[in-house]
Amino acid sequence: MTAIPLQHALILSLLLFGIGVLGVFLRRNVITVFMCIELMLNAVNLAFVTFSRALGAFDGQILVFFVMTVAAAEAAVGLAIVIAMQRHRDSLDLDSFNLLKW
Amino acid sequence: MIDVILFYVFAAFTLVSALVVAGQRNPTYSAFSLIVTFCSLSAIYGLLGSPFIAALQVIVYAGAIMVLFLFVLMLLNVKEESEAPRKALAGAGGVLVLLFVVQVASALLKADVFHAPPGYEASTVGMAQLLFSSRFLYVFEATSILILSALVGAVVLAKKDL
Numbered sequence: 573m574t575a576i577p578l579q580h581a582l583i584l585s586l587l588l589f590g591i592g593v594l595g596v597f598l599r600r601n602v603i604t605v606f607m608c609i610e611l612m613l614n615a616v617n618l619a620f621v622t623f624s625r626a627l628g629a630f631d632g633q634i635l636v637f638f639v640m641t642v643a644a645a646e647a648a649v650g651l652a653i654v655i656a657m658q659r660h661r662d663s664l665d666l667d668s669f670n671l672l673k674w
Numbered sequence: 675m676i677d678v679i680l681f682y683v684f685a686a687f688t689l690v691s692a693l694v695v696a697g698q699r700n701p702t703y704s705a706f707s708l709i710v711t712f713c714s715l716s717a718i719y720g721l722l723g724s725p726f727i728a729a730l731q732v733i734v735y736a737g738a739i740m741v742l743f744l745f746v747l748m749l750l751n752v753k754e755e756s757e758a759p760r761k762a763l764a765g766a767g768g769v770l771v772l773l774f775v776v777q778v779a780s781a782l783l784k785a786d787v788f789h790a791p792p793g794y795e796a797s798t799v800g801m802a803q804l805l806f807s808s809r810f811l812y813v814f815e816a817t818s819i820l821i822l823s824a825l826v827g828a829v830v831l832a833k834k835d836l
Contacts, residue, residue, distance in 0.1 A: 576681045578788035583779050584685045590775045595696030597767025598759045603701045607708050625722045628791040630801045633724050640734050641817045645824030647739045651746045652831035658750050
């Protein structure tokens with residue numbers, strides 16, 4: 573069987589999550605920020621798959637299946653919101669959306 | 675042995691392309707780099723013994739979701755970011771992420787509990803049996819309602835006169 577060090581898979585997942593968070597802080601474009609959120613979701617999926625392997629059970633993979641379903645639904649709704657935003661403000665810069673700020 | 679080497683190769687691909695996603699100013703380049711990330715992650719899932727999740731990753735993420743992203747990017751004719759990132763926010767975020775990564779990584783490296791059990795066999799049938807067992811069947815059915823509501827929500831939100 574595989575001898576892949578599972579700690580290293582978890583550290584890869586951790587680094588991916590960190591890169592995703594960093595992207596959310598750095599970028600100003602709505603779509604890029606959205607892609608960084610997808611990156612974080614993938615990092616969590618990798619952790620689930622690794623734990624599923626470490627425990628020798630399939631439950632982690634089933635959780636990944638549900639996360640993917642939610643991610644697909646979220647991408648559809650999120651991109652519809654992006655299109656509505658572009659229509660209203662003519663911009664995708666996050667600083668131009670401040671309707672809910674005070 | 676070969677699978678360990680492949681794991682590190684794909685891990686390097688994943689990290690480099692993820693860095694491009696977060697560091698790139700042009701969203702279209704970010705999107706293409708994200709496809710590379712998803713495909714190499716799929717290879718890692720396969721190496722970790724989850725062939726069904728690996729296939730799903732390519733079909734759902736690299737296929738459906740990224741096509742949606744690229745479709746919107748092309749539709750809206752998105753331009754490169756003109757302004758630099760806000761310095762204070764980027765600095766604060768960087769420090770927070772660094773602290774988080776260092777702390778969790780040191781804990782993970784010390785913990786010696788993650789050993790793959792020898793009796794594990796990658797099996798799509800086993801996973802499907804669990805997914806359609808009475809434990810997860812209702813959750814599985816509930817996701818269809820979730821997808822239906824997302825479908826309706828997307829149509830309503832993208833309408834012209836919201």
